[in-house]
Amino acid sequence: MVAGRQSQRGRGVRAKIDRMDGESAVAQIGVADLPAQFGPSAVLLDVREDDEWSRGHAAEAQHIPMGDVPARLDEISRTATLYVVCKLGGRSAKVADFLARSGFEPINVNGGMTAWAEAGRPVVTDDGSPGSI
Template identity: 45%
Template sequence: MFGDDVPAVDAADVPEGAYLLDVREQYEWDAGHAPGAAHISMAELSDRAGEIPRDQDVYVICRSGVRSAQVTVALNQAGWLAKNVDGGMKRWAEAGRPMEGGGADGPPHVA
């Protein structure tokens, strides 16, 4: 969709301990997310951008990779070093990466 303008990495290849920024909505986050991920919804990004570190790569994730690609472009244009997580949380789950959340809705899942 965004061509070669968006640096990207497969969900299976996100390094352990990387700064993972989840830009999904609260209900999506509550259903299931990567342990240790930071949660700033796309709508809150401009107000909370100061929370995102500038001294390391930022891996941006959403449900499928579309919103996170938009955020990756915006962050890179504003001076961050951001990479889109291709396939989003759907690919993260397929790759068998750890997830937490779920609560009353059952085990962690991608909403």
Template identity: 45%
Template sequence: MPQQVPSVTVPDIPAELPAQTVLLDVREQDEWDAGHAPQAQHIPMSELAGRLEELPADQEVLVICRSGGRSARVTAYLNANGWDARNIDGGMQSWEAAGRALTSDQGEPTVI
């Protein structure tokens, strides 16, 4: 049976993130470059274990990927290692569909 991870839906996330909340995008660099949430912190899932010191341990971490699979695994990992993390159901696809802000340095932002 798959491990259940705490999660949140995009509509439940305030447009202005609370001060003690980090939005962690764990997608790969090409996905990030195409389009991401303006307030997100980017640490690809493949680099997370070596970059944990970049995540504040005293703040809630909302974890996002493209559709929710990678971010669910990262959420479980973070929670097992002392963070307070929740997975964003539906990932950046849901973020974009909800009309949330996207930014990109490469032109019109999109989710790939």
């Protein structure tokens, strides 16, 4: 279900994404099974909030905060393999469920960016310097 809510940062109305009914039917993947690189054929969609992204993210990730996803669907590739990630995997599972209901075929990243960092995969800031989760 998608319902409007007022952003706490005053950016206007953002959507709230909730799971529809119980268990997810979306595919799941562990960090070890993710591609080594992302690009036009494989997209890592990071749905964390702006402050989380600023602290650190995967260098090749696309960033759309969870609440902005419904309004920004046209920015998400429908032809690439789509991996959805957040900090631990909960928010990304909700977004992946929403995307699946919107005609995408997303794959949720179990363990999120925390598992990414624990696996030794690089975490950077926007200027390319080392980041943190």
